[in-house]
Amino acid sequence: xxxxxxxxxxxxxxxxxxxxxxxxxxxxxxxxxxxxxxxxxxxxxxxxxxxxxxxxxxxxxxxxxxxxxxxxxxxxxxxxxxxxxxxxxxxxxxxxxxxxxxxxxxxxxxxxxxxxxxxxxxxxxxxxxxxxxxxxxxxxxxxxxxxxxxxxxxxxxxxxxxxxxxxxxxxxxxxxxxxxxx
Numbered sequence: 001x002x003x004x005x006x007x008x009x010x011x012x013x014x015x016x017x018x019x020x021x022x023x024x025x026x027x028x029x030x031x032x033x034x035x036x037x038x039x040x041x042x043x044x045x046x047x048x049x050x051x052x053x054x055x056x057x058x059x060x061x062x063x064x065x066x067x068x069x070x071x072x073x074x075x076x077x078x079x080x081x082x083x084x085x086x087x088x089x090x091x092x093x094x095x096x097x098x099x100x101x102x103x104x105x106x107x108x109x110x111x112x113x114x115x116x117x118x119x120x121x122x123x124x125x126x127x128x129x130x131x132x133x134x135x136x137x138x139x140x141x142x143x144x145x146x147x148x149x150x151x152x153x154x155x156x157x158x159x160x161x162x163x164x165x166x167x168x169x170x171x172x173x174x175x176x177x178x179x180x181x182x
Contacts, residue, residue: 003159004029007106009062010094012075017093019060019106024157026052026181028059028174029110031098033070033149034081037125041150042086044171048178049090055182056157059090062107064098067148071095098146107146110153114164115144123168156181 004027005020033039049059063078065071071078075094082088098107118141119126129148133140140147150167154177162181165174 002109004106004109004155004161005159007109009104009106010096012079012092012094014094022058022060023159025056025058026157026178027155028057028178029062029106029153029155030059031062031064031096031107031146031149031151033064033067034078035072036067036070036149037128038148038150038167039070041167041171042082042088046086046088046090048171048175049088052175052178052182053090057178057182061088061090061092062098062104063092063095064146064149065095066097066099066146070149098151110161110164111144111146113161114153116141116147117164117166117169119147119166120168120170126168129168154178154181 005023007019008016009019011017030045032042045059049057063071063075078095079092082092096104098104119129133147148167152165152174153161154163154165156162163177
């Protein structure tokens with residue numbers, strides 16, 4: 001059986017990083033963007049990271065420019081933006097693709113484990129996302145593809161995907177599920 005520990009990804013400077021180094025930890029894998037309506041989630045994610053890191057929690061940040069070109073710039077520029085504006089300390093990896101012919105194999109696996117979970121109907125950005133996605137593909141809800149920036153996957157201590165959170169999910173609910181897995 002495949003786990004997240006079977007994957008090697010590229011660090012922000014291109015070096016190979018085996019995710020087996022995170023064995024025994026609870027992980028939140030997030031595709032991010034520095035110029036997105038959800039970018040302020042970095043602040044909440046960093047606060048969560050600071051609260052839970054000592055309990056064996058890690059956030060793995062994969063910048064992605066596939067959704068409206070909202071992660072422009074080099075990996076170094078993205079890192080500098082995140083550190084300057086949100087003081088993030090969690091690991092950030094090389095910009096990656098999460099859908100399509102060039103998608104990162106990690107994301108192929110993540111999506112095979114948990115499909116699209118639906119958007120929170122109460123979130124103010126939900127209507128905009130539904131409009132954009134339904135115009136591009138009327139069947140978008142039936143596909144496992146990542147729909148937008150800040151989609152999150154929760155991985156347990158055994159390296160298995162236990163939950164997928166769409167970007168509209170309240171981060172307090174996400175943290176509650178993380179604590180249950182810790």
